[in-house]
Amino acid sequence: MARILITSALPYINGIKHLGNLAGSMLPADVYARFQRARGHETLYICATDEHGTPAELAAAAADQDVATYCEEQHVLQHDVGRAFGLSWDHFGRSSSPQNHRLTQHFAEVLEAQGLIEERVDQMVYSIDDRRFLPDRYIEGTCPHCGFEKARGDQCDNCGNLLDPTDLKDPYSVISGSRNLEVRDTKHLYLLQTKMAERIRAWVDSHPDWPTLAKSIAYKHLDEGLIDRGITRDLAWGVPVTKDGLPRPGMEEKVFYVWFDAPIEYIAATQEWAEAGEGRDWRSWWRTDAGADDVRYVQFMGKDNVAFHTVSFPATILGSEEPWKSVDMLKAFNWLNWYGGKFSTSNKRGVFMDAALDILPPDLWRWYLTSNSPEGSDTAFTWEQFASAVNRDLADVLGNFVNRILKFNESKFDGLVPDGGQIGPLEEKLYADVAARLADLSEQMDAIEIRKSAQALRALWVVGNEYLQEAAPWTAIKTDRDRAAVIVRTALNLAALYARISAPFIPFAAEKIGEAFAQPWPPAWPTSDVAAELSTVPAGQAVRAPEVLFKKIDEDMIAEWAARFGGAE
Numbered sequence: 389m390a391r392i393l394i395t396s397a398l399p400y401i402n403g404i405k406h407l408g409n410l411a412g413s414m415l416p417a418d419v420y421a422r423f424q425r426a427r428g429h430e431t432l433y434i435c436a437t438d439e440h441g442t443p444a445e446l447a448a449a450a451a452d453q454d455v456a457t458y459c460e461e462q463h464v465l466q467h468d469v470g471r472a473f474g475l476s477w478d479h480f481g482r483s484s485s486p487q488n489h490r491l492t493q494h495f496a497e498v499l500e501a502q503g504l505i506e507e508r509v510d511q512m513v514y515s516i517d518d519r520r521f522l523p524d525r526y527i528e529g530t531c532p533h534c535g536f537e538k539a540r541g542d543q544c545d546n547c548g549n550l551l552d553p554t555d556l557k558d559p560y561s562v563i564s565g566s567r568n569l570e571v572r573d574t575k576h577l578y579l580l581q582t583k584m585a586e587r588i589r590a591w592v593d594s595h596p597d598w599p600t601l602a603k604s605i606a607y608k609h610l611d612e613g614l615i616d617r618g619i620t621r622d623l624a625w626g627v628p629v630t631k632d633g634l635p636r637p638g639m640e641e642k643v644f645y646v647w648f649d650a651p652i653e654y655i656a657a658t659q660e661w662a663e664a665g666e667g668r669d670w671r672s673w674w675r676t677d678a679g680a681d682d683v684r685y686v687q688f689m690g691k692d693n694v695a696f697h698t699v700s701f702p703a704t705i706l707g708s709e710e711p712w713k714s715v716d717m718l719k720a721f722n723w724l725n726w727y728g729g730k731f732s733t734s735n736k737r738g739v740f741m742d743a744a745l746d747i748l749p750p751d752l753w754r755w756y757l758t759s760n761s762p763e764g765s766d767t768a769f770t771w772e773q774f775a776s777a778v779n780r781d782l783a784d785v786l787g788n789f790v791n792r793i794l795k796f797n798e799s800k801f802d803g804l805v806p807d808g809g810q811i812g813p814l815e816e817k818l819y820a821d822v823a824a825r826l827a828d829l830s831e832q833m834d835a836i837e838i839r840k841s842a843q844a845l846r847a848l849w850v851v852g853n854e855y856l857q858e859a860a861p862w863t864a865i866k867t868d869r870d871r872a873a874v875i876v877r878t879a880l881n882l883a884a885l886y887a888r889i890s891a892p893f894i895p896f897a898a899e900k901i902g903e904a905f906a907q908p909w910p911p912a913w914p915t916s917d918v919a920a921e922l923s924t925v926p927a928g929q930a931v932r933a934p935e936v937l938f939k940k941i942d943e944d945m946i947a948e949w950a951a952r953f954g955g956a957e
């Protein structure tokens with residue numbers, strides 16, 4: 389039995405996530421976690437809300453709430469909607485937890501002792517009317533690159549260039565609108581990534597098996613040259629900057645930058661998990677001196693997060709010279725796009741997780757988002773493709789097969805798995821087909837090829853329909869009851885197998901099918917002994933058809949949703 393640690397990029401706290409966030413991090417991580425658990429591996433899937441930084445503060449202000457209350461409420465909303473989507477986190481933590489405060493402060497002190505953090509004097513914009521510094525998004529102005537008038541202190545949303553607050557022309561305070569600003573000197577901590585460049589490159593080199601997307605982004609940043617990064621900010625909400633466990637003199641009003649503390653939360657959230665249950669040991673997952681040597685650590689994220697996970701977080705982990713576990717496999721995703729542009733939380737563009745569940749059950753979204761995963765390239769969401777994934781794959785192939793055989797069994801064999809007869813050449817061929825395709829599915833799942841896994845699964849569903857078509861139990865029943873019994877028994881077992889192998893993708897429908905066949909749940913992944921795997925539902929067992937598994941999507945529904953969500957060419 390292997391031990392597998394899985395994390396997905398921390399969803400930011402400013403509102404419910406959209407389908408792009410789900411497709412690019414949490415959902416594939418969940419599919420992989422469910423698969424590894426089914427194979428009997430000890431699996432820990434950790435995620436958390438990312439709660440610090442100026443967007444959280446601004447969103448709280450817009451909601452007329454203090455930021456702590458805002459984050460607490462939003463965390464619960466994200467947790468609940470994630471669970472409703474079937475996300476099987478072992479723990480969904482909070483980057484504002486006491487555990488993360490302690491661990492972030494610990495890393496900063498250790499890195500400083502290693503000579504990798506130093507104090508520098510920075511020039512920052514100070515608002516005289518607001519009596520505070522204006523970091524990141526607290527300041528807006530005209531972009532020096534493209535002239536966009538509402539560029540933010542950290543980035544221009546129009547041209548995408550990263551900015552410093554002092555780059556902006558004609559800047560103003562987002563808090564008060566005041567233009568009564570001046571540039572003042574102030575001390576900040578810098579993480580000396582330049583000193584770590586060789587070390588990080590060697591570490592990236594040691595992972596030739598990472599997918600191209602992850603490697604190419606990592607090398608792009610390494611080739612462009614790492615820069616030392618300011619890791620503190622003039623904010624009140626965040627992890628306070630300490631020295632020897634006390635507020636750091638001269639930095640009493642400062643906190644660590646969100647991008648320094650967020651990935652540390654992967655570890656801290658595991659500590660939260662450990663503290664929430666007896667006998668749980670976080671060290672055996674994260675400390676190579678306490679058993680984490682045999683852990684395989686897999687991270688999931690969208691492409692904009694890759695640099696932070698291949699450069700910044702490794703700088704923290706490796707630079708500490710402490711025996712921390714670092715990532716083994718980094719699975720990155722391209723964008724799922726929304727009608728010609730990006731999904732956007734701040735502009736409320738696209739379909740969000742809560743609204744998605746308002747209109748349809750989670751499995752339909754899960755299937756579309758995995759079978760059309762933005763894996764090899766950016767992928768455009770369209771209602772037509774979504775409807776096609778639901779109608780053609782789930783309803784016509786899987787749903788139809790399960791329904792057809794169960795209904796037939798009810799009408800001809802009183803809903804009891806029929807006995808009698810011997811398998812023949814058609815069944816032999818079926819076993820061989822299933823064995824080959826099952827091997828392919830397991831291999832693709834192991835390789836975290838999400839689209840190919842979904843294709844392999846669908847191919848297995850197709851095999852069942854082809855078998856029924858060819859074996860034609862409705863003809864056999866007229867002349868040869870035993871032959872019909874073999875076909876029905878085989879097909880029923882195939883449906884039960886589908887429940888087990890579909891569970892990582894569509895856990896809710898899979899469980900319904902599993903219940904119809906009284907399968908143990910959560911299911912174990914099938915072995916390569918297909919004859920045995922297709923005999924788990926014995927003759928004489930009562931099976932009953934579940935209610936309709938997948939309702940089809942029609943054009944009226946698409947028209948209504950396109951109007952409601954604004955998706956149209």
Ligand SMILES: Nc1ncnc2c1ncn2[C@@H]1O[C@H](COP(=O)(O)OP(=O)(O)OP(=O)(O)O)[C@@H](O)[C@H]1O
Nearest residue numbers: 397399400408409412413689690723724731732733
């Ligand atoms: N359209 C998208 N397609 C795929 N992955 C995405 C998309 N948008 C964001 N992600 C990924 O979702 C994860 C969570 O992101 P986060 O909550 O920080 O939102 P974000 O990147 O700020 O995006 P947005 O502002 O659009 O919500 C990250 O790994 C990010 O890379």
Ligand SMILES: [Zn+2]
Nearest residue numbers: 531534544547
């Ligand atoms: Zn610009």
